[in-house]
Amino acid sequence: MPGQAQANTSDVTQSRESVRETPLASLSAASRDRADHLEAQLEIDDLLSDQAINPVDYQCTTATPVRDWLASATANWTSADHAFVNILQQVVVLDAVLFPNDAGSSFGPNGAYTTQVSHAVRDLRSFWDIDGSGIRVVPMHSDMLLNEARVARIFQVAFGVDAKNAAQAAKDVRALADTDAFDHGRHPLLTFNAFAIDRLEVPGFGTIPPQILMGDGVLQGFDAVGLDDVAPQAIVAHEYGHHVQYQQNLFASPLAGAEASRRTELMADAFGAYYLTHARGASMQWKRVQEYSQVFFQLGDCAFSFGSHHGTPNQRLHAVQWGYDVAQNAENQGHILPSLNFAGRFEQELPILIAPDA
Numbered sequence: 001m002p003g004q005a006q007a008n009t010s011d012v013t014q015s016r017e018s019v020r021e022t023p024l025a026s027l028s029a030a031s032r033d034r035a036d037h038l039e040a041q042l043e044i045d046d047l048l049s050d051q052a053i054n055p056v057d058y059q060c061t062t063a064t065p066v067r068d069w070l071a072s073a074t075a076n077w078t079s080a081d082h083a084f085v086n087i088l089q090q091v092v093v094l095d096a097v098l099f100p101n102d103a104g105s106s107f108g109p110n111g112a113y114t115t116q117v118s119h120a121v122r123d124l125r126s127f128w129d130i131d132g133s134g135i136r137v138v139p140m141h142s143d144m145l146l147n148e149a150r151v152a153r154i155f156q157v158a159f160g161v162d163a164k165n166a167a168q169a170a171k172d173v174r175a176l177a178d179t180d181a182f183d184h185g186r187h188p189l190l191t192f193n194a195f196a197i198d199r200l201e202v203p204g205f206g207t208i209p210p211q212i213l214m215g216d217g218v219l220q221g222f223d224a225v226g227l228d229d230v231a232p233q234a235i236v237a238h239e240y241g242h243h244v245q246y247q248q249n250l251f252a253s254p255l256a257g258a259e260a261s262r263r264t265e266l267m268a269d270a271f272g273a274y275y276l277t278h279a280r281g282a283s284m285q286w287k288r289v290q291e292y293s294q295v296f297f298q299l300g301d302c303a304f305s306f307g308s309h310h311g312t313p314n315q316r317l318h319a320v321q322w323g324y325d326v327a328q329n330a331e332n333q334g335h336i337l338p339s340l341n342f343a344g345r346f347e348q349e350l351p352i353l354i355a356p357d358a
Contacts, residue, residue: 027169031159035090038158042097042197042208064313065225073188081181088177089190092142094158095150096213097197098205100138102150107139107232108219109186116232117214120282124240127281128271129339130247134199137236140215142190145177157205191215194235196242210246212239230288234272237282241271244339266319266353267346273323274342279333289324318353322346 074081096103107117117137125132144150148170155166177185193215200208214235222231245251245264255263275281277289326337326345337345 027159027161031155031161034160035094035158038202039090039094041200041202042195044093044193044195044197066221066227069221069224070189070192077181084176085189088142088145088173088182089193091151091154091173092140092144092190092215093193093213095144095154096138096140097208097211098157098202099150099153100136100211102144103138103141105139107214107216108223109216112223113219113228113232117236120233120236121212121240123282124237124275127275127278127336128240128244129336130244132240132243135210135212135240135243137212137214140191140193140213142177142187142216143185145182145190146174146185148174186216188217188220190217192217192221194218194239196239196246198243198246210243212236212243214239230284233276233282237272237275238268240275241268244271245343248339248343250340250343262315262354263350266315266350267343269316269319270323270326270346271339271342273320274327274337277324277327278336279327280336281327286324289320315354322349322353 077085105114107113121132121135121137125135148167151173152163152166152170155161155169156163159166161169176182177190181187182190194213196212197208197210199210202208214232218235219228219232222228242264245267250267251264253260253263273289276284326342330337
């Protein structure tokens with residue numbers, strides 16, 4: 001990436017465990033709370049949250065190919081690697097959100113998915129009845145962790161660290177990231193996420209425009225399990241569905257916690273399936289829509305008591321199937337349902353989609 005700092009030998013050979021004694025490890029609680037508060041405002045969800053639902057009522061497993069692939073990629077990590085991965089992920093996310101101009105315009109490692117993502121966004125803007133002109137699609141590239149200037153900027157802006165300690169923390173981050181364990185700043189877990197954020201005012205910083213953030217890692221994961229043909233479009237269509245929800249006030253509901261999150265996530269799955277299937281959308285055939293359903297089946301979670309629960313794998317599969325059926329069974333194949341009409345039909349179907357498997 002332009003202007004990227006090069007790691008020197010002394011930094012690279014520093015043991016990861018020794019970084020525990022550096023300013024990175026001793027960031028004040030106030031600094032961490034400040035960054036956590038900012039991230040919470042963005043309502044960023046973890047795609048891989050795992051907690052137990054009631055196994056009597058639901059069939060739920062997190063042993064899907066993409067999760068197994070990701071687990072194998074961290075199998076040799078030390079306790080120090082696991083201890084620091086969260087802060088590395090946070091730096092990458094906040095850099096992309098706050099400074100999207102520096103993120104570039106290529107998607108996936110070496111820009112492999114740029115065309116698929118760009119075409120999907122263009123088509124979605126003309127498909128749904130919202131104003132998509134201000135929605136920016138931003139890549140997340142974790143090799144920015146090797147750029148000390150960008151990392152130090154995040155510690156100053158997001159964590160509130162002074163310039164001297166931010167510069168030292170940036171050196172620590174580079175030393176951690178530029179190792180075999182983290183694939184020299186390119187480990188997929190560092191960017192195994194995609195999410196949508198609405199316009200947000202950040203005091204002391206300014207306005208963050210509506211965005212869709214797309215990580216390299218999540219695209220690598222679906223490439224590894226043979227779903228690279230449809231995963232980029234599937235993920236973009238789902239995240240664009242969240243922007244339909246933002247603009248149409250569809251996040252509002254009497255539900256709370258995990259049930260509220262599951263509702264909006266399954267609705268976004270259905271929005272995506274409808275667009276991908278519709279004759280005036282991506283017009284995918286059933287075989288490819290089945291691949292689309294697998295993307296979200298594999299990202300389903302068992303975190304029924306967790307605030308960012310996305311739905312079990314089977315529930316996500318049902319939501320995709322329902323969105324497909326709505327498009328396929330329409331009497332007028334050339335008519336696109338208004339988004340509020342589609343959402344209303346989804347609300348009626350939701351109890352069926354989430355009914356216990358047992």
